[in-house]
Amino acid sequence: MAAQKPSIPSGTRDFGPVQMIKRNYIFDTIRGEFRKFGYLPLETPSMEKLSTLLGKYGEEGDKLLFRILNSGDFLAKVPEDKLAERDSMSVSPIICEKGLRYDLTVPFARYVVQHRNEIVFPFKRYQIQPVWRADRPQKGRYREFYQCDVDVVGSKSLLYEVELIQIVESVFKKLGINVTLKINNRKILYGISEAIGHTDKMTDITVAIDKLEKIGFDKVAEELLSKGIDADGIRTLKPILELSGDNRVKIGILSEILSVSKTGMDGIKEVLSILDYVDSIGVDLDIELDLSLARGLNYYTGAIFEVKAKDFAIGSICGGGRYDDLTGIFGMPDTSGVGISFGADRIYDVMEGLELFPDVSKLSTKILFLNFDPASERESLKALRSLRNKGIPSEIYPDQAKIKKQMDYANKRNIPYVGMIGEDEIKAGMITVKNMENGMQTCIPAEEIVNYNFE
Amino acid sequence: MAAQKPSIPSGTRDFGPVQMIKRNYIFDTIRGEFRKFGYLPLETPSMEKLSTLLGKYGEEGDKLLFRILNSGDFLAKVPEDKLAERDSMSVSPIICEKGLRYDLTVPFARYVVQHRNEIVFPFKRYQIQPVWRADRPQKGRYREFYQCDVDVVGSKSLLYEVELIQIVESVFKKLGINVTLKINNRKILYGISEAIGHTDKMTDITVAIDKLEKIGFDKVAEELLSKGIDADGIRTLKPILELSGDNRVKIGILSEILSVSKTGMDGIKEVLSILDYVDSIGVDLDIELDLSLARGLNYYTGAIFEVKAKDFAIGSICGGGRYDDLTGIFGMPDTSGVGISFGADRIYDVMEGLELFPDVSKLSTKILFLNFDPASERESLKALRSLRNKGIPSEIYPDQAKIKKQMDYANKRNIPYVGMIGEDEIKAGMITVKNMENGMQTCIPAEEIVNYNFE
Numbered sequence: 004m005a006a007q008k009p010s011i012p013s014g015t016r017d018f019g020p021v022q023m024i025k026r027n028y029i030f031d032t033i034r035g036e037f038r039k040f041g042y043l044p045l046e047t048p049s050m051e052k053l054s055t056l057l058g059k060y061g062e063e064g065d066k067l068l069f070r071i072l073n074s075g076d077f078l079a080k081v082p083e084d085k086l087a088e089r090d091s092m093s094v095s096p097i098i099c100e101k102g103l104r105y106d107l108t109v110p111f112a113r114y115v116v117q118h119r120n121e122i123v124f125p126f127k128r129y130q131i132q133p134v135w136r137a138d139r140p141q142k143g144r145y146r147e148f149y150q151c152d153v154d155v156v157g158s159k160s161l162l163y164e165v166e167l168i169q170i171v172e173s174v175f176k177k178l179g180i181n182v183t184l185k186i187n188n189r190k191i192l193y194g195i196s197e198a199i200g201h202t203d204k205m206t207d208i209t210v211a212i213d214k215l216e217k218i219g220f221d222k223v224a225e226e227l228l229s230k231g232i233d234a235d236g237i238r239t240l241k242p243i244l245e246l247s248g249d250n251r252v253k254i255g256i257l258s259e260i261l262s263v264s265k266t267g268m269d270g271i272k273e274v275l276s277i278l279d280y281v282d283s284i285g286v287d288l289d290i291e292l293d294l295s296l297a298r299g300l301n302y303y304t305g306a307i308f309e310v311k312a313k314d315f316a317i318g319s320i321c322g323g324g325r326y327d328d329l330t331g332i333f334g335m336p337d338t339s340g341v342g343i344s345f346g347a348d349r350i351y352d353v354m355e356g357l358e359l360f361p362d363v364s365k366l367s368t369k370i371l372f373l374n375f376d377p378a379s380e381r382e383s384l385k386a387l388r389s390l391r392n393k394g395i396p397s398e399i400y401p402d403q404a405k406i407k408k409q410m411d412y413a414n415k416r417n418i419p420y421v422g423m424i425g426e427d428e429i430k431a432g433m434i435t436v437k438n439m440e441n442g443m444q445t446c447i448p449a450e451e452i453v454n455y456n457f458e
Numbered sequence: 459m460a461a462q463k464p465s466i467p468s469g470t471r472d473f474g475p476v477q478m479i480k481r482n483y484i485f486d487t488i489r490g491e492f493r494k495f496g497y498l499p500l501e502t503p504s505m506e507k508l509s510t511l512l513g514k515y516g517e518e519g520d521k522l523l524f525r526i527l528n529s530g531d532f533l534a535k536v537p538e539d540k541l542a543e544r545d546s547m548s549v550s551p552i553i554c555e556k557g558l559r560y561d562l563t564v565p566f567a568r569y570v571v572q573h574r575n576e577i578v579f580p581f582k583r584y585q586i587q588p589v590w591r592a593d594r595p596q597k598g599r600y601r602e603f604y605q606c607d608v609d610v611v612g613s614k615s616l617l618y619e620v621e622l623i624q625i626v627e628s629v630f631k632k633l634g635i636n637v638t639l640k641i642n643n644r645k646i647l648y649g650i651s652e653a654i655g656h657t658d659k660m661t662d663i664t665v666a667i668d669k670l671e672k673i674g675f676d677k678v679a680e681e682l683l684s685k686g687i688d689a690d691g692i693r694t695l696k697p698i699l700e701l702s703g704d705n706r707v708k709i710g711i712l713s714e715i716l717s718v719s720k721t722g723m724d725g726i727k728e729v730l731s732i733l734d735y736v737d738s739i740g741v742d743l744d745i746e747l748d749l750s751l752a753r754g755l756n757y758y759t760g761a762i763f764e765v766k767a768k769d770f771a772i773g774s775i776c777g778g779g780r781y782d783d784l785t786g787i788f789g790m791p792d793t794s795g796v797g798i799s800f801g802a803d804r805i806y807d808v809m810e811g812l813e814l815f816p817d818v819s820k821l822s823t824k825i826l827f828l829n830f831d832p833a834s835e836r837e838s839l840k841a842l843r844s845l846r847n848k849g850i851p852s853e854i855y856p857d858q859a860k861i862k863k864q865m866d867y868a869n870k871r872n873i874p875y876v877g878m879i880g881e882d883e884i885k886a887g888m889i890t891v892k893n894m895e896n897g898m899q900t901c902i903p904a905e906e907i908v909n910y911n912f913e
Contacts, residue, residue, distance in 0.1 A: 009510055009568040009788045012556050015503035017569055019576070020583065023499035039846040041823040041853035044478035048470035048602055049504065049558075049588065050524075055464055069505075070527040072554055074592040078544040086541050089533040099527055101467050103504075113464040114472055121474070123870040125856060128475065133504065137529040147503055160856030162835075173846070284839050333464045368496040380617075384739050391494040391628070398496035401580060401615030415578040 014138070014146030024366050026351060029178065030131055033151050033345050036174045037129040040166055042153050045128040047110040050101040057102075059109045059332065067136045069146075070099035103135040107152045107344070108329070115156055116333040124157030145348065154342025156329060161273060163341050164306045164325065165280040171310055171321060172288040174345065179359045181313040182320070183289045187296035188274050189303050189324070191257065194267015195243055195294075198260055199236035206297070207232070208240065213295035215244050243294065250278060250292045273305060289313075298322055308343055315353045321345045364417040369457040370436070371413045372399040372422040373406060382424040386434060386452050393453045397422075413439060420457055424449075469593070469601030479821050481806060484633065485586055488606050488800055491629045492584040495621055497608050500583040502565040504590075505556040512557075514564045514787065522591045524601075525554035558590035562607040562799070563784070570611055571788040579612030600803070609797030611784060616728060618796050619761045619780065620735040626765055626776060627743040629800065634814045636768040637775070638744045642751035643729050644758050644779070646712065649722015650698055650749070653715055654691035661752070662687070663695065668750035670699050698749065705733060705747045728760060744768075753777055763798055770808045776800045819872040824912040825891070826868045827854040827877040828861060837879040841889060841907050848908045852877075868894060875912060879904075 011017060018026060034044075050071055057065055077098040078086070085094050104110050107130045115122060131151045138144055153170060155163045168184060175182045196205040207230045211223045223244065224237050232240075243260060246253045254271055261267030274292060281290065296307050298319075305325035312320055323343030330338045354360050370390070372383035383399050390397040398418070400409040413421050423435040434452050437444045447455060466472060473481060489499075505526055512520055532553040533541070540549050559565050562585045570577060586606045593599055608625060610618045623639060630637045651660045662685045666678045678699065679692050687695075698715060701708045709726055716722030729747060736745065751762050753774075760780035767775055778798030785793045809815050825845070827838035838854050845852040853873075855864040868876050878890040889907050892899045902910060 009572050010507065011503050011510075011568075011572075012505050012507055015505060017503065017573070018499075018501040019573065020498035020500060023501055026501075027499060035849070038822070038851050039849060041826075041851050043475035043822060044473075044482060045475060046473040046478055046481075048466050048472065049590070050467050050470060050602070052465065052467055055466075066529070069529075071558075072525040072527050072550060074521070074524075076544075076546045078546045078549060081544075086544070089531075089536075089541070091531045091533045094533060095527060103526075113466075114474075117464050117466075118472070118474065123867065127853075135504070147505070158856045162854065162856045165839075169843075169846075280839070283836060284843060367493070367498060371496075381738060384620075384735070388624075388739060391624075394490075394494060396493050396496050398582075399617065401613045401617045412578065 012146070014140030014144075016145060016147070020367070021363050024363050025354070025360050026347065028360060028366070029347055029350055029354070030149075030151070032177045033174055033347075034129070034131060036170050036177065037153050039173070040127075040170055042127045042129040042155075045111070045114065045130045046132060047104065047107075047114055047130070049103055049133075051104055051110055051113065053096065053100055053102045055113050056105060056109060057096075060105055064105060067138055068105055069103040069135045069137050070095060071101040071103070073098055073100055104132075105136060106134050107132060107150050108154075108342075111152070111154060112329045113333055115338070116330050116335045119335060122157075125155050125160075125163070126157055127153075127155045129153040143348070143352070149347045151345040151347055152342060153344075154323075154340055156338055156340035159339045161276050161280070164273075164277050165284070167308065167323065167341065167343050168277070168281055168288065168290070169284070169286060171308070171343065172286050174321075175310070176287075178350065178354060180315075180320075180350070180353055180357070182310050183291055183313055185291050185293040185296050185309045185311065186274065186277070187293055187307040188270035188305060189307060190266045190270025190273065190305060191261070191294065192270075192297065194261040194264035194270055195240070197264040197267060199232065199239045201232055201236060204230060204232055209295060209297040211240075212244055213297075215295075220244060246294065250274075250290065253292050270305075277306065298324070302326055304328070304339075306341065312353045315356050317349050317353060317356075319346070320349045320353060364419050365458070368396045368398050368416065368418050370395070370397045370420040370422050371409075371416070371418045372397070372424065373409050374400040374403050375406075375423075375425055376403060378426075378429055379424045382429055382449070383422065386422065386424070386449060389450075389453050395453070395457065420455075422452070467601070469595030469599075471600060471602070475822070476818050479818050480809070480815050481802065483815065483821070484802055484805055484809070485604075485606070487632045488629055488802075489584070489586060491625050491632065492608050494628070495582075495625055497582045497584040497610075500566070500569065500585045501587060502559065502562075502569055502585070504558055504588075506559055506565055506568065508551065508555055508557045510568050511560060511564060512551075515560055519560060522593055523560055524558040524590045524592050525550060526556040526558070528553055528555055559587075560591060561589050562587060562605050563609075563797075566607070566609060567784045568788055570793070571785050571790045574790060577612075580610050580615075580618070581612055582608075582610045584608040598803070598807070604802045606800040606802055607797060608799075609795055611793055611795035614794045616731050616735070616761075619728075619732050620739070622763065622778065622796065622798050623732070623736055623743065623745070624739070624741055626763070626798065627741050629776075630765070631742070633805065633809060635770075635775075635805070635808055635812070637765050638746055638768055640746050640748040640751050640764045640766065641729065641732070642748055642762040643725040643760055644762060645721045645725025645728065645760060646716070646749065647725075647752065649716040649719035649725055650695070652719040652722060654687065654694045656687055656691060659685060659687055664750060664752040666695075667699055668752075670750075675699060701749065705729075705745065708747050725760075732761065753779070757781055759783070759794075761796065767808045770811050772804050772808060774801070775804045775808060819874050820913065823851045823853050823871065823873050825850070825852045825875040825877050826864075826871070826873045827852070827879065828864050829855040829858050830861075830878075830880055831858060833881075833884055834879050837884055837904070838877065841877065841879070841904060844905075844908050850908070850912065875910075877907070 081097050133147050133149050135147050192205050196202045211227050215223050303324035304327040307324040309319045310321035325341040327339045329340050374380050387397050421437045432449050433446050434449050435446045536552050588602050588604050590602050647660050651657045666682050670678050758779035759782040762779040764774045765776035780796040782794045784795050829835050842852050876892045887904050888901050889904050890901050
């Protein structure tokens with residue numbers, strides 16, 4: 004067979020050992036916190052029926068689905084005219100029945116509906132799996148990437164919002180990243196639009212609030228006018244746009260303006276209740292009410308969350324909110340849920356940028372035994388057996404190669420210690436341990452190797 | 459939107475919480491042992507270029523690849539005549555450039571060649587990821603399943619065969635499964651065919667050895683004759699077919715017959731050397747030289763391994779061997795490697811069948827606090843905070859619902875303990891802990907909850 008120069012599809016990545024150890028450090032930390040709060044693991048298939056996926060992510064999303072070609076004679080069922088017209092758009096649903104999952108939310112909703120009779124509600128689940136999007140690849144945007152989602156469905160209790168906030172607190176504390184949690188509430192945004200008589204302009208208003216800092220009030224007012232919001236509305240909006248200070252100060256001002264909107268006041272009550280819980284528990288996290296926060300506005304119905312790293316410039320590293328109709332699209336209405344998703348790739352970039360990862364060499368093999376001769380090899384294998392029984396990652400060089408070559412291998416692999424059992428050591432029942440960082444050698448009784456402090 | 463009755467593609471599976479906890483128990487155990495032996499994690503993309511995958515698994519394998527439809531106007535590039543002829547076979551490579559990975563071996567080979575200049579050889583890697591095959595789904599055969607591979611490339615040292623045997627020993631000891639490790643060597647099989655003058659009939663001979671127990675020597679001889687092996691050859695083969703007893707007895711007999719074959723004698727030397735290592739280390743594992751073992755005969759060049767569960771009837775649960783030309787297909791010849799793969803699905807079935815899984819309730823939430831009223835909720839949230847800080851999975855019922863409903867929830871979730879902080883407990887600074895299995899209640903000082911023995 005001719006030699007091929009191998010490569011991988013654009014937008015995908017290999018994760019070599021060093022990256023994997025770091026990635027696993029993130030996943031293990033996140034998973035560990037999810038578990039502490041009683042969330043249970045779930046995995047769904049990589050491929051879903053296209054009927055499950057299509058129409059759930061908007062027209063643009065449909066285009067970004069990776070579709071899987073039907074097996075066998077896939078062209079057999081395509082009508083003559085569609086083939087003749089080369090109508091890719093209408094041929095694709097005929098030759099593909101399955102697609103790769105685009106996110107973890109729709110498969111979760113599908114799972115809940117499909118297994119509704121076995122599930123105990125409230126159902127607390129976490130899911131850490133890759134998703135695929137046929138996006139144009141670019142820096143920081145991949146066609147295959149992991150999502151780490153944690154959700155609870157089947158309860159409207161605000162205690163779950165509070166629980167998710169505590170998870171945010173503990174995950175980022177564990178990872179060593181200083182963060183701000185921004186919160187908002189879709190009901191407040193609706194209340195604002197109601198207060199100015201434009202419930203249809205919720206998105207425009209949120210975008211305007213977001214732009215205030217950059218372009219100033221006059222420009223924002225201009226923009227709002229052009230969107231059809233009148234001078235009266237803009238006057239009402241002014242104090243909201245200029246809201247600043249402490250969360251409770253903001254809420255005080257908002258309460259006056261939104262007193263005309265029942266929904267708005269409900270939203271304020273929710274935010275207040277969450278803040279009260281968080282204070283009473285003593286959650287150690289910067290929380291900021293941010294009315295410009297609107298992620299997934301069409302989707303969330305209550306709380307909206309977003310997490311930003313304080314010391315590193317990058318988009319949000321975690322976000323989510325409450326949705327009241329996740330499962331309605333699959334015929335199971337009125338199931339309220341709340342969830343957040345951690346962005347593993349961005350968290351990785353933050354940790355790399357701020358040098359927050361623990362030393363990788365400490366997470367893998369601790370000691371490599373040199374292989375001098377058959378007798379040395381035999382004693383090393385014995386030592387290895389007891390080290391491994393104690394859970395200490397350890398190895399032996401596989402051949403009786405030149406010592407320089409063996410040492411080079413330890414260095415290149417970043418193995419922090421080298422074990423040596425030569426003739427003298429065998430006679431004395433000892434092992435010489437060399438610290439590869441500072442060159443120091445220690446000679447210890449062979450049976451003490453399992454108690455050696457490999458730092 | 460109209461309600462859809464959701465389901466998943468045939469041959470795929472959802473893994474709910476209980477299955478996931480058990481599956482993770484298997485994966486974590488396997489991963490833990492891989493790490494102890496110094497193997498490093500690797501992950502490759504789910505999709506590879508079809509040029510990487512095609513031709514690597516035989517004609518049948520090519521058909522079983524899941525292909526991913528090109529994005530956009532995929533029909534644009536298809537020649538007129540191929541569309542008109544509805545020639546699915548020749549159209550598919552034009553409309554699909556990517557496929558889902560079929561195993562972890564080819565992507566590993568691709569990775570090694572692509573990253574040869576960064577890799578430190580011998581390169582010890584493990585990889586635990588799903589693979590996809592468009593096989594006809596049936597009991598125990600899925601279109602998406604996990605493989606757990608551990609390989610080392612870039613060394614011919616038999617110490618790695620020995621290391622893999624030790625991994626087999628420790629993984630199955632940890633999981634509690636009694637196993638037999640069958641070993642064979644492709645060089646011995648070649649030697650046998652050479653001894654009877656039919657190096658072209660290696661597969662037929664191996665199949666014949668395999669059938670001996672079932673159909674007896676006469677029938678096997680008949681079959682071999684029909685395959686073109688003459689009476690002389692069958693006479694030479696007889697003592698090999700009837701080989702029994704201890705591994706070293708078998709090797710003694712084999713050595714006489716194979717003395718005419720250099721390759722055969724090399725194979726015997728390898729097996730002997732491996733057995734010597736294993737004995738000297740004291741590996742506690744039933745190892746059986748089995749000449750009928752021929753998995754991947756076209757692929758392996760030295761040792762062949764297979765693991766069978768002793769107490770449960772199922773196919774092999776782990777297998778592998780040495781290959782001398784893994785990376786040749788990608789233009790990097792002479793890179794020897796050896797590896798094994800653990801079959802997570804079958805291991806799951808064995809553990810389920812023999813009831814070897816630890817109690818799932820012990821692996822998830824330990825205690826649920828009942829929610830009596832706002833004061834009880836507040837104190838419970840405090841207790842939860844300290845429990846979670848100590849890493850103990852714990853929850854609170856999210857509403858002040860009827861106590862029966864809250865208790866039901868704990869029962870259905872299999873949560874082993876319930877925490878109660880009522881008026882009396884608050885006054886006394888105590889928590890009442892109820893064991894849900896035996897109904898026993900204990901009252902302890904609130905600050906002692908973190909030291910409670912949740913078994």
